[in-house]
Amino acid sequence: MRLIRLGPEPSAVGADVRAALSTWGNGDAVLGGVALLGVRPPDCPRDLDAVIVLPRGVLVVVGVDLPDPAMRLEAPLNGQWKIDGWPLTRPDGATSPAAEALEATTAVARRIQDMRGEPLPVTTVVAVGPYVGQVVQPTVDLNRGVRVLHPKPTTLLAAARELGTSDRPCSAAHAAKLLAVLAPTGSPPERARLIAEGFSDAAADLASASTMLLPKVTPPKPGRRLLPYVAGLIVAVLLIIALILSLSSGDTADSSPSTTPTPQPTTVVVDGRNFAQRGSDRTDDCAPHTFGDVRAWLSTHLCMQLRRAQYETTVDGRKAGVAIAELSLPDATRAGELHALASAPGTGGVSALVQEGKAWPxxxxxxxxxxxxxxxxxxxxxxTQVVWAEGEQDPADPKLAQVTEQALRLPAAQQ
Structure with missing residues (x-):
């Protein structure tokens, strides 16, 4: 388990969570995975003590500080919590702190889904302290993937093993995207370190999968040797019938209207101006198609996808070319960082498709x-970039500037 501390623990029991996770050590000898400590994923309603990304699941850990140590805690999700038989009272009037934990888990799951992260099961751990000897939970709550526990190394480990239930392990590449989606700052660990934490090597998985899918060949039994000949005879009869039917209906076939697919539009109109598309491209590997400081930044930060498109339009009888590049970042914070960098003069940018051999006549x-x-x-x-197809170029040309504003509404990739 690799620990990445992004902020202070929002609860006192969060220190126990961190201590329990640290006892497992790096690597996958005990469990594996990466734990983000003191993190608040984008759109999450509260700071979280930990988000644990495992090869087979994601655990959202929310700390709840009890007023006193307890020998027995009754912790239903939708009912009154009781400490040693006494109702738990809180200043906000809530009877079950688990509701806040479930809200945070829902936000994390929605974030992963919206950013198209690996669809691992997202479950909840409510860590309670300063000490609880026994926790009682209804069976229906356990089946919902929620564990209320005092975070000792053994209890937290048991919960992680029970809740990480994905049918197939998450790859190192997908784990890096998950971590970037959940952490508002910093960069995910390198691929080799993620593999060391138990995330699969996608290339190796594909190799083994192709071997496992090879069908087992068994010699035919004597009684089955005639089957190929019988099947061949049936196919021949069917072909003759199909030929007769096609000949008999040939006269009417020519008179029926042909159904051809409707061609997709290649021209987009913005404010009465026609923009004819001249090529598009998309890739998940952004940095190789950039240059300058932008490329250096993308080499150390995750980019989900790069979409590019080219258009041609006419301004007062003069042709102009439009190049659009749209980069999808894990969150608004990192998008703001790249925006500030790319907006500064002389910091590089994204290569247009024409510079990669995709020019048009x-x-x-x-x-x-x-x-x-x-x-x-x-x-x-x-x-967005706009130039004249021929002649001298002036970046401050007001006509090009107007086209640039209109081009903001053009799609970055052909649908």
Whole structure:
């Protein structure tokens, strides 16, 4: 278990959670995985003591500080908590602290789904302290994937093993995306370290899977040797019948209207201006298609996807080319960082498709000295460039600037 501390524990019992996790040590000898400590994932309603990303599941750990140590804690999800027979009272009037934990777990699961992370089961651990000798939970709550426990190394380990139930292990590449989606700052561990923590090597998995899927060949029994000949005869009869039917209906086939797929539109209209698409591309490997400081930044930060598109339009009888690049980042914080970097002069950017051998007849050969607009919306950073197809270029040309504004509404990839 690799620990990454991103902030202080929001509860006193969070220190016990961290101590329990640290006893397992790095690597997968005990369990494996990566624990984000003191983290608040984007859109989560509260700080979390830990989010544990395991090869087969994600655990959301929420700490609850009890007023006193307890020998017995009755902890139903939807009922009154009781400490040694006495109702637990809280200043906010809540009878069950588990409701807050479930709300946080729901937010984490929604975040993973919205960012298209690996669909691992997301479950809840409510860590209670300063000390609890015995916790009583209804069976229905246990079946919902919720554990209320005092975070000793053994109890937390048992819960992690019970709740990590995915049918297949998460790969190191998917684990890196999950961690980037959940952590608002920093970068995920390197791939080799994630593999050391028990996340699978996708290449090795594919190799073993292809071997396992090879069908087992058994010699045919004597009684089955005639089956291929019988099957061949049946196929021949069916072909003759199909030929007769096609010949008999040939006269009417020509008169029936043909159904051909409707071609997808290749022109987009914005404010009355036509933009003809001249190619698009998408990739999950963003950095190789960038340059300058932008490339250096992307080499150390996760980028979910890069989408690029090219368009051609006409302004007062003169052709202009448009290049669009849209980078999908894990969250708005990192998108803001990249936006600030890419907006500064001389910091590089994203290579246009024409610079990778995808020019079109009559279009520009380069997007150097283009009018540029860098914008950000949520976790998306968009770089729009416009140049004249021929002639001198002026980045401050007001006509190009107007096209740049209109191009903000163009799709970054063909649907």
């Amino acid at each position: 009559g279009g520009p050969s380069t997007f150097d000295r283009s009018a540029i607009r860098v914008s950000v919306k949520g976790a998306l950073v968009r770089i």
